[in-house]
Amino acid sequence: MLSGQEEKRLKEERLDQIEIMENIVDTMKAEKRGIKANEQRSLNSAKERITEIDSILEGAEIRGGIEKMIMTKDVHNPEVEQRKADDQAFLTLVKEARATGGMTAGSNGVVIPLSIAQRIVETAKNVSPIVAKATIWNVSGDLSLPSYDYTQNVFQYVTEGTAVTDSNGAFAGKTLANFIIGSLTKISNSLINRSDIDVVPVIIRQIGLSLALFLEGELINETGAKLKGLKSGVTVTATSTNATTAVIDAKTVTDLIGLQMKVPQIHQANCAWLMSPQVWTAIRSLTGASGNLLIHGDDTGIGADGGLVLFGKPVMLSDAMPTTLALNARGIYYGDFSGLDIKLTTGIQVKVLLERYAAEYQTGITAFQELDSVVGDPSKFAVLIGK
Template sequence: MNLKALMEKREELQCVMDALVSAADTEERAMTEEETEKFDKAEKEIRAIDETISRADRVRKLEKPEQHAEENTEAAEERAFANYVLGRASELRAGEQNMTMSNNGAIIPTSIANRIIKAVKDRCPILAGATIYNVKGTLKVPVWGKANTTHDIAVGYQTEFTAITADSGKFTSIDLGGYLAGALVLIGRSVENNSAFNVTNFIINQMAEEIAVWIEGQLLTGTGSDAAQGALNTTTTMAAAAATAVTADELISLQAMVKQAYQRNACWTMHPDTFTALRKLKDGNNRYLLQDDITGEFPYRLLGKPVYVSDNMPTMAAGSKAILYGDYSGISVNFRENISVEVLRENYATQHALGVISWFEFDAKVTDNQKLAVLTMKAS
């Protein structure tokens, strides 16, 4: 039994009943025979759905009380949230259905906020592949390296009863703090009159899309020393021979710059224009380098690895970092404040809209330069 589908159907029927009553009230008249018939039919279906859900809940509680109690809580949070957004509930008591009231609205329940976070990762492969932390304050990520150009841990054959010469490398650290970021989506209040509109899914998808595109840009290119620094800041780089073109040999060399140990999860990332240019490259046997891949997540493979296309990557231009290759886990991300979302009902009343605003605090830096390599176009 699909309880979620039943609840969505119930919401649609409730919207139909509300619209019928509202129409009669606005025109200061009694409901027509046709409207009454529709109203009674919707009410009958709602009662049938309620009875079905009630029976299902009783059975499910007998099977696994704790699990189904959690599922019921999530369903209750989603219903309460949808009713609040659609104006069916003018206010909510603080803490009811895990919804916290603020001066201007309600903070989205944790269960719905978590769905937004998951959707962000689904839309943003680099975030899904990055090394993610949730640490308050400043996170120090240890990085191992040589003590200097000659000192490192040395392994070799030894002779019994002969002391081993001690040598060492050193640990340095990369600091991950937190920079405040936010996104705002406006939703027209006309959705209240649309019985087929799933407001919860709309908000989740819209917020996730806005956040994912922005975070992807930060994790790829970054903003600078005063904010997150993206994967293109890796120190493993090579220069192209031309300012606006790439050769097959350069791609082979770039791929080889990432050590074999990190090749398993490596992929290519580039701008759509760069992808189009590479799509025309051929090898010595007149075969295209980019091969179709209908079996994997990505539709194309280059030198055996998937290709990810992003508008956030620079195009092939003089001095630009046009192609990224490697394992995304080489960049570390610290979400010092998890994504929180709040509904603003009053701020945009004059626009016949409500706002859904998201806040989060994060930082990102490359913490393993061996996993990521960048091709930089020749300077003009």
């Protein structure tokens, strides 16, 4: 690695070589002539020296970067170390070792560290695009969401010295309370005892998948009549032309365009479609009289990131959505899904049940989550419904 003095000397020499080249060019311009042989040699020599200096400086920079990487390689990362410690403690616990790894023992199990619980929620987000796009509030207790009708707050021209007319907008709000959901997972001790399998990610993924499946179903269909989601929260509708027959044909394309335009332009930037895989397949397979696809082009099909796209907007698929556009079916949603608010307490309460399933040669793992949901901003959504 170059010393500061050596680096300074090389940079000054580089400037000198550039000055030599500039002087030659200036002389040629002033005398309005071509380059002489000796000037050409000086010019070539200056270029070669600049290239050499650049190579030396670049090499020193690369070596310096590598040295920094080596120096920082052994620097401790508390977050990574804590995650490893939590994983090891969790694994020790589910393998029924004597030590609890510093975890807090309860009356019928042990409370799992927050890092494990957070990764369960992250898994749910990764699996469910609806949950990933929703606005998540990590708070305890009731949460009031303020909302304001921006269309009532009007700008207007005013004359200097004249009072501006007030607008009639008012704040409204929706409150998110607490509902408790829970699951019980039983893991085979044969799996836990295998040394060639890291069982912690398996457990996290299984609980995360269950959470994603539950949340997605409730946010779309509100089956349990507690969490509020798209079914009751989206009130702006477009009508499906073939609702009585549930046929998806060329008229459906017109319906989709009408649905997309139901959402105000101010919300269009982050909008996406939501439908079932069956409906998406039928729409993408539509062909005209000539046999060509009705919906095609760069803005429809598979996007640059590998995701599905329709009219330039991402397509999210969910098995919880209706499989046809039948009468009264809320078949396709379109909107900015950040308008869907989900309140989750700061962490899932996960416990390992040490003895309860010992006779079955299994280990029980329970997970409880306090949550609530609501469509906080209905103006961000529209739904295609058969009427």
